[in-house]
Amino acid sequence: xxxxxxxxxxxxxxxxxxxxxxxxxxxxxxxxxxxxxxxxxxxxxxxxxxxxxxxxxxxxxxxxxxxxxxxxxxxxxxxxxxxxxxxxxxxxxxxxxxxxxxxxxxxxxxxxxxxxxxxxxxxxxxxxxxxxxxxxxxxxxxxxxxxxxxxxxxxxxxxxxxxxxxxxxxxxxxxxxxxxxxxxxxxxxxxxxxxxxxxxxxxxxxxxxxxxxxxxxxxxxxxxxxxxxxxxxxxxxxxxxxxxxxxxxxxxxxxxxxxxxxxxxxxxxxxxxxxxxxxxxxxxxxxxxxxxxxxxxxxxxxxxxxxxxxxxxxxxxxxxxxxxxxxxx
Ligand SMILES: Nc1ncnc2c1ncn2[C@@H]1O[C@H](COP(=O)(O)OP(=O)(O)OP(=O)(O)O)[C@@H](O)[C@H]1O
Ligand SMILES: [Mg+2]
Numbered sequence: 001x002x003x004x005x006x007x008x009x010x011x012x013x014x015x016x017x018x019x020x021x022x023x024x025x026x027x028x029x030x031x032x033x034x035x036x037x038x039x040x041x042x043x044x045x046x047x048x049x050x051x052x053x054x055x056x057x058x059x060x061x062x063x064x065x066x067x068x069x070x071x072x073x074x075x076x077x078x079x080x081x082x083x084x085x086x087x088x089x090x091x092x093x094x095x096x097x098x099x100x101x102x103x104x105x106x107x108x109x110x111x112x113x114x115x116x117x118x119x120x121x122x123x124x125x126x127x128x129x130x131x132x133x134x135x136x137x138x139x140x141x142x143x144x145x146x147x148x149x150x151x152x153x154x155x156x157x158x159x160x161x162x163x164x165x166x167x168x169x170x171x172x173x174x175x176x177x178x179x180x181x182x183x184x185x186x187x188x189x190x191x192x193x194x195x196x197x198x199x200x201x202x203x204x205x206x207x208x209x210x211x212x213x214x215x216x217x218x219x220x221x222x223x224x225x226x227x228x229x230x231x232x233x234x235x236x237x238x239x240x241x242x243x244x245x246x247x248x249x250x251x252x253x254x255x256x257x258x259x260x261x262x263x264x265x266x267x268x269x270x271x272x273x274x275x276x277x278x279x280x281x282x283x284x285x286x287x288x289x290x291x292x293x294x295x296x297x298x299x300x301x302x303x304x305x306x307x308x309x310x311x312x313x314x315x316x317x318x319x320x321x322x323x324x325x326x327x328x329x
Contacts, residue, residue, distance in 0.1 A: 005073075006177060006210045007033040007056070012070035014048075014055045017063060023281040025051040025065070027234040033178065038204065038211040040225030040242065042218055042257060046278050047231040049214045053180045056212075057097055058087050074178070093123040096171035098164075100183040106155040106163060112139075113151035116170050123174045138169040142199060161192035165199070172203055179204075182214045197223050218254075219261040222246060230254050233278060233289040236308060239315040250316040252294045288319070296320065298328050 014026040025048045033039045041049050054060045055067055058079065072079040074095070079087065091097075099105050107115060116135035120126065126134070132151075139147035142165040155163055164184060171179060181200065185193035201224055204211055213224050221228055221242060228245045230238040230253065238251040249255045256274035276293035285291055291301040300319050308317045319325045 003034040003037070005032040006035045006075065007212075008071075008073040009052075009056070010071040010073070012052065012055055012072065013068040014051050014060055014065060015068050016065045021282050024234050025281075026055060028070075029231070029234075029236055030070075031229050031236070031239065033210045033212060034226075035210055036204070036208050037226040038213055038224050040221035040228045041212060041214045041231060042216065042221055042228060043231035044216055044257075044274070044278050046233075048234040049216075049231055050182055052231070053097065053182055053212060053214060056180065057091055057095060058082075058084075059091075089123075092119060092171075092176070093174045094176055095178045095180065096174070096176035097180040097182065098167050098171050098184045100186055105167060108155055111152050111154055112158070112166050116166070116173055119170050120173050134173065135169075138173045139166070141172075141203070142166070142169045144169070161188055161196070164188060164192075164196055168196070168199065168203070172207070172209075175207060176209060178210050178212065180212045180214070183216070184213075185220065186215075193220075194223075200224065217261065218245075218257045222261075230257070233281075233284065235289065235317065236315070237290065237317045239308075244314060250311060250314065250321065251290075251318050252296055252320075253290050256293075288317075298325065300324050300328055 009032070010030050012026050012029045013024070016023040016025055029052060031039065041052065043049055051060060051065070056072055056079070060067065067080060074090070079090070082090065113132070113135055116138060117128065117131040120131040120134055121128070136147050136151060139150060144150050144162060144165055150158070158166065185196050188196065197220065200211065211224070213220065215221060225242045227241050228239070229236055230251060232253050238245070238249070238254050245254060249258055260273060274293060279285055279289055279292065285302070287302045287304050288294070288297070288306050291297045294301065298319065306317050306319050308315050309321055311321045
């Protein structure tokens with residue numbers, strides 16, 4: 001029996017109409033996020049992870065971007081049918097997002113305290129005094145030392161790790177049901193990164209909210225996610241529980257990402273990467289998008305684009321798991 005879904009995305013398509021042609025950044029993506037669970041979205045740069053999350057928030061820059069089709073069901077209601085006013089109400093209060101670089105979302109000319117209290121006052125019917133108390137409480141919750149002092153400081157007076165904590169405090173201040181984290185730790189060093197992930201896990205336990213964690217690092221996924229969706233060139237290539245993915249990755253791309261997980265004490269200069277590059281949208285291979293980089297590819301992989309198929313209740317977009325593969329010599 002499946003648990004209750006908080007978010008269900010069905011066949012989402014978000015395209016960019018550019019001078020160079022049509023960019024299918026998100027091309028028929030479907031997934032669900034269960035209540036109180038964390039979904040990890042993983043893939044290399046340019047695979048469509050951010051555009052997927054921006055589509056949920058309806059923050060895709062239009063034009064050139066446009067949500068061309070699909071459904072984004074949040075608590076059973078399609079967000080694509082909401083007005084901009086209704087979406088503004090949902091953003092921040094019900095769905096919050098943490099971006100990769102907190103300086104892009106923190107305003108440099110206001111103090112930390114003002115920014116958190118303003119966010120609270122916008123969404124909650126509380127007094128200024130209550131908002132301040134709540135903001136201080138949030139800063140304590142994300143373990144900012146000397147919160148009363150920090151309250152009156154500006155973003156540039158804080159370290160990168162501190163700013164990310166402030167962002168998390170701000171995002172969580174209205175108790176969102178869904179928290180979308182887009183590479184929240186990429187700009188941070190490894191120890192701070194581990195602390196932030198631990199913090200997100202802890203807060204999730206406390207509040208019971210669901211999380212979407214976006215990253216290019218499967219190592220991060222193993223720390224926080226219950227389920228994983230692997231994206232490649234705008235499409236889902238594998239979907240399974242985190243345990244299943246780590247026990248037995250099915251897609252050759254997932255296997256490649258697995259080999260890229262940074263090991264403790266490893267030499268950073270020799271960090272393994274998957275050979276080759278994600279194809280550009282104006283030069284998409286005719287068959288499987290991963291084929292040019294795949295060591296297992298057969299003829300069929302060059303000729304036809306694979307569908308997402310069921311393998312023991314899991315989903316994978318690869319011919320290896322189809323009849324056609326077995327038939328080819
Ligand atoms: N404003 C835009 N105009 C044209 N194309 C865009 C625009 N924004 C994104 N894209 C294209 O959409 C694709 C997906 O972008 P997206 O930002 O979702 O990638 P990502 O998986 O988040 O990568 P990263 O790990 O680098 O953040 C990219 O190939 C990008 O070129
Ligand atoms: Mg991104």
